[in-house]
Amino acid sequence: MSLLNPYFLFGSLALAVPVLIHLVRREKSEIVLFSSLMFLLKVPKQAIRQQKIKNLLLMALRLLILALLVMSFARPYLTQNTNPAAAATNNRGIVLLLDNSYSMRYGSNFDRLKTEARRRIDAMGSGDRMALVAFNESATMLGQPTADKNALRAALDTLEPSYSGTRYYEAFTLADRVFSQMASAQRQLVIVSDFQRNGWNRSSRESVIGSDVKTEFMNLAVENPTNVGIDSVSVEPAVSFARTYTGRVIARIHNHRKDQPVTVPISVSINGKEATRKTIMVAPNGTTLAEFTGFDLPIGFSKGRVRIEADDPLKLDNDFLFALDRREKLSVLVVDAGRARQSFFLRQAYTSSPDLPYAVNVTPLQNITPEELGKHDVVVLNDVPRLPDRIRDRLDELRKTGQGQLVILGENADTGWWNSYAKLPAKTTQKIFVAKDRGRSSVALTTYDHNHSIFKPFETSTKLALNSAQFFAYVGMEARPGATVLAKFEDGSPVIIESAKEDHGMLVFNSTVDNKWNDLPLKPSFLPLFHEMVSYLSRYNESQGWYALGEGIPVVGGLESAAAAVIDPNGDRQSLGQLSSGQARFFTPTTPGFHEIRVGPDTRVVAVNPPAAESNLEVMPPEDLIASVQRTQGESQKAGFFDEEDRQEYARHQTGWWYFLLFALLAGIAEIYIANRAYNKA
Amino acid sequence: MKIQNLELIARTVVEGFVNGLHKSPYLGFSVDFAEYRQYMPGDDIRRIDWNVYGRSDRLYLKLYEGETNTRVLILLDVSGSMNYGSGEVKKIDYARIIAACLSYFSYHQRDGVGLLTFDTDVRSHIPASRRSGQLFNILAEIDRIEPAKETAFKKPLRFLAEFLSRRGLIVVISDLYDEPENIMAGLKQLKAKGNDIMVLHIMDNFELTFPFMDAAQFEDMENKRKMHIIPEYLRTQYLAIINDHIARLRKEMSGSRIDYTLMDTTKPVDEALFSYLAAREHSH
Numbered sequence: 001m002s003l004l005n006p007y008f009l010f011g012s013l014a015l016a017v018p019v020l021i022h023l024v025r026r027e028k029s030e031i032v033l034f035s036s037l038m039f040l041l042k043v044p045k046q047a048i049r050q051q052k053i054k055n056l057l058l059m060a061l062r063l064l065i066l067a068l069l070v071m072s073f074a075r076p077y078l079t080q081n082t083n084p085a086a087a088a089t090n091n092r093g094i095v096l097l098l099d100n101s102y103s104m105r106y107g108s109n110f111d112r113l114k115t116e117a118r119r120r121i122d123a124m125g126s127g128d129r130m131a132l133v134a135f136n137e138s139a140t141m142l143g144q145p146t147a148d149k150n151a152l153r154a155a156l157d158t159l160e161p162s163y164s165g166t167r168y169y170e171a172f173t174l175a176d177r178v179f180s181q182m183a184s185a186q187r188q189l190v191i192v193s194d195f196q197r198n199g200w201n202r203s204s205r206e207s208v209i210g211s212d213v214k215t216e217f218m219n220l221a222v223e224n225p226t227n228v229g230i231d232s233v234s235v236e237p238a239v240s241f242a243r244t245y246t247g248r249v250i251a252r253i254h255n256h257r258k259d260q261p262v263t264v265p266i267s268v269s270i271n272g273k274e275a276t277r278k279t280i281m282v283a284p285n286g287t288t289l290a291e292f293t294g295f296d297l298p299i300g301f302s303k304g305r306v307r308i309e310a311d312d313p314l315k316l317d318n319d320f321l322f323a324l325d326r327r328e329k330l331s332v333l334v335v336d337a338g339r340a341r342q343s344f345f346l347r348q349a350y351t352s353s354p355d356l357p358y359a360v361n362v363t364p365l366q367n368i369t370p371e372e373l374g375k376h377d378v379v380v381l382n383d384v385p386r387l388p389d390r391i392r393d394r395l396d397e398l399r400k401t402g403q404g405q406l407v408i409l410g411e412n413a414d415t416g417w418w419n420s421y422a423k424l425p426a427k428t429t430q431k432i433f434v435a436k437d438r439g440r441s442s443v444a445l446t447t448y449d450h451n452h453s454i455f456k457p458f459e460t461s462t463k464l465a466l467n468s469a470q471f472f473a474y475v476g477m478e479a480r481p482g483a484t485v486l487a488k489f490e491d492g493s494p495v496i497i498e499s500a501k502e503d504h505g506m507l508v509f510n511s512t513v514d515n516k517w518n519d520l521p522l523k524p525s526f527l528p529l530f531h532e533m534v535s536y537l538s539r540y541n542e543s544q545g546w547y548a549l550g551e552g553i554p555v556v557g558g559l560e561s562a563a564a565a566v567i568d569p570n571g572d573r574q575s576l577g578q579l580s581s582g583q584a585r586f587f588t589p590t591t592p593g594f595h596e597i598r599v600g601p602d603t604r605v606v607a608v609n610p611p612a613a614e615s616n617l618e619v620m621p622p623e624d625l626i627a628s629v630q631r632t633q634g635e636s637q638k639a640g641f642f643d644e645e646d647r648q649e650y651a652r653h654q655t656g657w658w659y660f661l662l663f664a665l666l667a668g669i670a671e672i673y674i675a676n677r678a679y680n681k682a
Numbered sequence: 683m684k685i686q687n688l689e690l691i692a693r694t695v696v697e698g699f700v701n702g703l704h705k706s707p708y709l710g711f712s713v714d715f716a717e718y719r720q721y722m723p724g725d726d727i728r729r730i731d732w733n734v735y736g737r738s739d740r741l742y743l744k745l746y747e748g749e750t751n752t753r754v755l756i757l758l759d760v761s762g763s764m765n766y767g768s769g770e771v772k773k774i775d776y777a778r779i780i781a782a783c784l785s786y787f788s789y790h791q792r793d794g795v796g797l798l799t800f801d802t803d804v805r806s807h808i809p810a811s812r813r814s815g816q817l818f819n820i821l822a823e824i825d826r827i828e829p830a831k832e833t834a835f836k837k838p839l840r841f842l843a844e845f846l847s848r849r850g851l852i853v854v855i856s857d858l859y860d861e862p863e864n865i866m867a868g869l870k871q872l873k874a875k876g877n878d879i880m881v882l883h884i885m886d887n888f889e890l891t892f893p894f895m896d897a898a899q900f901e902d903m904e905n906k907r908k909m910h911i912i913p914e915y916l917r918t919q920y921l922a923i924i925n926d927h928i929a930r931l932r933k934e935m936s937g938s939r940i941d942y943t944l945m946d947t948t949k950p951v952d953e954a955l956f957s958y959l960a961a962r963e964h965s966h
Binding site: 031032033034035036037038039041042043044052 | 762763764765766773833857859886889894896898899900901902903904907908909911915916919920923924927
């Protein structure tokens with residue numbers, strides 16, 4: 001028997017009140033001096049006992065009335081199986097949830113899981129049926145529910161540990177579906193797992209397992225596990241234009257052991273050759289960063305690997321893969337109006353040092369062919385009046401394939417034409433001469449987006465200041481919908497506008513770079529600003545250093561329509577079909593390692609790593625997990641998991657309170673009768 | 683209570699009582715002739731009846747009524763239970779006043795007066811006498827008594843039976859917290875020796891009605907024994923038992939021609955004196 005409102009049982013504390021009063025009064029009863037107890041002692045004990053019994057009976061009746069009332073309010077109901085015949089047989093439906101997430105590779109955990117599963121299969125009764133469900137980030141049934149032990153053993157033999165994370169909810173949802181297919185009198189759910197806390201997100205979860213399901217668990221977690229793993233690696237940037245990598249590869253190493261620090265050697269290898277190495281110490285349950293730079297890269301994609309040489313039972317998280325792309329010098333095509341010295345400062349900016357990763361080609365607009373445009377990473381349109389249609393259309397196409405374009409609008413610009421160019425992220429108005437139109441000698445660039453990467457040098461150096469340059473004239477413009485203003489003059493009008501995400505790859509600068517409309521080219525901030533703008537435009541489509549297993553990896557079509565395919569680490573080829581120019585398609589890797597993505601003649605390499613969260617073996621108490629997913633009887637009723645017959649049966653089981661109330665009434669009548677008799681006699 | 687106060691109370695009570703009588707049956711009793719007695723050396727020669735001597739040549743003394751010298755012995759119970767009092771007056775105080783009044787009254791009637799206090803044993807004994815200072819001694823003793831122990835009639839009455847040489851009037855003042863058999867055994871022995879016995883049964887009103895309401899620990903004033911009592915459970919039975927006790931005493935004493943008077947401490951002491959006078963008259 002259980003109770004619907006068990007909190008009403010607190011009312012039974014009231015039963016103690018009369019007893020306590022009796023005891024307290026008895027303890028504190030006053031002493032009365034009397035001449036002699038001689039005659040009082042002669043009173044027959046039986047008379048006193050009778051009276052006492054009468055009073056005790058009255059008190060017991062009153063306590064009983066209280067207790068019965070409390071019980072009736074607590075709404076008792078019967079919980080025994082309504083179908084004892086069915087319960088007596090061995091007709092169980094068993095779902096065995098087997099955790100084959102990546103963390104189960106810890107030590108001999110997976111072997112223990114299989115042993116336990118075999119034991120459960122062997123222990124099946126004659127009428128029992130079992131379904132094996134393997135779960136990691138998703139849940140899969142290993143065959144249909146069956147009573148055939150051999151079939152179950154065979155299915156179990158095929159199970160291997162995966163590289164995926166853990167998600168319990170999916171597993172329980174599938175188990176519930178399996179139960180709904182099994183018409184068994186008794187339902188039993190057995191979970192065999194290391195019960196990683198990471199696999200459960202309490203928020204926004206419903207209870208999925210029915211209240212009638214008997215749950216059991218086998219906890220394979222190791223107490224105080226020893227594990228050091230690489231949480232993540234930051235590769236910034238993933239593209240290098242120089243032989244020596246000047247960016248940073250930063251690895252986060254976490255020591256999951258909570259009681260002692262660990263010292264581990266850590267190395268970076270490129271294409272299988274160790275490039276650099278160091279030794280780090282990681283505090284208990286702490287994280288240490290290891291930074292690497294300055295190693296050489298060959299042309300093309302390089303396969304990088306960060307490795308810690310830690311002797312722990314979970315080896316997989318001791319390696320972390322990344323890919324780096326070393327390209328030739330960044331090819332910048334500067335297209336100008338053909339005027340003398342128009343692009344002088346710009347050319348100087350990109351070629352002032354042979355170490356700079358830029359190859360600049362300056363060509364007047366009239367000499368440009370659409371084919372020529374496609375040969376460069378970035379195209380700078382330096383104050384050209386307008387664009388021929390074919391050039392304009394070609395530029396639009398090239399942006400889709402990853403080309404960056406910087407549009408500089410100045411004294412030569414036909415503002416009417418540029419305003420009509422819908423792909424330009426800015427609407428142009430008119431040329432503004434500050435002295436004439438604004439009544440002041442110049443304006444300065446005072447406001448910019450501090451978080452944008454093109455302004456990174458100005459954030460890290462105090463010597464560089466954008467506002468030192470004076471602007472005497474500029475092309476008035478405003479951002480089109482979706483476009484972003486990255487910098488503004490002091491009067492609030494935009495200076496640099498970036499195109500919207502949907503048509504990315506274009507920046508617009510609205511003043512000349514020839515020292516006529518401004519003195520910016522003479523300022524120290526000119527070089528870093530235009531270097532960063534071009535660098536930014538060249539790699540907005542660069543691939544990431546690595547992807548997590550299960551994450552979608554974009555594959556984008558090149559200049560020409562071509563077939564795309566992925567070669568996985570095992571050498572298996574997966575076709576992605578024909579990709580037209582600029583068309584994007586995603587593929588989701590299922591194994592960690594280096595994948596080759598081929599689009600036509602181009603090949604790029606991406607690194608895929610298993611989820612780092614699996615390295616954290618912190619355990620969630622299995623009881624908590626089961627309590628979170630299993631419905632209570634009340635929830636089941638509320639959710640309508642009962643049919644009409646169940647409801648009637650359920651209602652019948654709850655009628656106990658009526659009996660309690662009836663007994664309370666009878667006890668009340670008896671109490672009145674006895675009390676009246678005692679009173680009248682007195 | 684000072685002796686003087688006790689004497690004053692006794693005198694006030696007795697004289698008020700005596701004055702209230704319309705006719706004293708005892709006035710002049712001292713001149714009534716009673717008997718002759720042979721002269722003994724030491725007797726007052728003025729009392730010799732010379733007429734008898736003339737006729738018979740023997741010396742006889744002429745004795746009068748008043749000179750019969752009734753001996754009055756007051757037996758005062760000083761057991762612990764006598765210390766009980768539900769109101770202002772404890773039973774022992776009530777008994778003290780009665781004893782004092784009777785002593786005073788008797789002494790001034792030229793009776794020999796004595797006092798014996800007892801509980802389980804004889805506490806003090808002042809033999810009956812008419813010598814001067816006797817009253818003072820008795821009153822002093824009455825004043826000094828402090829009730830403490832239990833009541834047991836057997837030993838004190840046996841003592842009295844053994845040592846009481848002359849018969850007289852014995853006044854027992856007690857709450858009679860003893861078995862009627864024990865009480866009667868001793869009293870009958872005394873009665874058999876020719877003593878007149880008068881029993882004044884002193885009881886508190888609460889002992890007779892048991893009006894207690896709340897449950898409490900009742901402590902016996904004699905033996906300090908405690909008992910948790912719920913009065914409503916016991917009242918009826920208790921009253922039946924005590925009334926039976928009184929009825930038995932009354933019956934037994936009546937059968938043995940012992941005067942018995944139940945005295946409630948809420949009643950005036952006059953009743954005691956009436957009973958005494960009746961008994962004294964009977965004893966002459």
